[in-house]
Amino acid sequence: MVVIFGGLRRQEKTKEVDQIPIIGDLPIIxxxxxxxxxxxxxxxxxxxxxxxxxxGEPIPDEAMAKFKEIKDxxxxxxxxxxxxxxKSLLKKIRRLQKQKGKxxxxxxxxxxxSLDEILSQEIQESLDASETxxxxxxx
Numbered sequence: 041m042v043v044i045f046g047g048l049r050r051q052e053k054t055k056e057v058d059q060i061p062i063i064g065d066l067p068i069i070x071x072x073x074x075x076x077x078x079x080x081x082x083x084x085x086x087x088x089x090x091x092x093x094x095x096g097e098p099i100p101d102e103a104m105a106k107f108k109e110i111k112d113x114x115x116x117x118x119x120x121x122x123x124x125x126x127k128s129l130l131k132k133i134r135r136l137q138k139q140k141g142k143x144x145x146x147x148x149x150x151x152x153x154s155l156d157e158i159l160s161q162e163i164q165e166s167l168d169a170s171e172t173x174x175x176x177x178x179x
Contacts, residue, residue, distance in 0.1 A: 042106070046086035054079045109150045122158055129155045 059065070059074030066073075088110065129151055136148040 042110070043089040044086060044110075045089070046084065048085040050083050052081040052083075054081075105146055109153075112150070112154075122162065126155065126158060129158075 056077045056079060057064075057074060058077075059070070064070045064074040132151050133148065133155070136144050136151065
């Protein structure tokens, strides 16, 4: 059994402006000599507590598999990240389908579960948005 405490999420957006000194500050023409980038940094704090005590004996395969599944799971998925994550998971699924073995089956199931979570979240958000009155929707 693993107890998970989490939910402290943070999204930090910063704007970076690169420009040629002095020329970039000129009105109108200065825009040609500068570039602006928005950097988005996502973080999430999660604490895992497990009541197991290991005294030098090897950790069971089942416990390690569960740990790896939780560790590899995407923690914070914002809309911008979803498409990239879905593509990455689909590539991983295709690669795993070509391999054989018991370890591959577990990893394949874990990857499919991760993809299912993302798709379910998107479906739920679509359903929630369809229930929102038109006047309250963001355009």
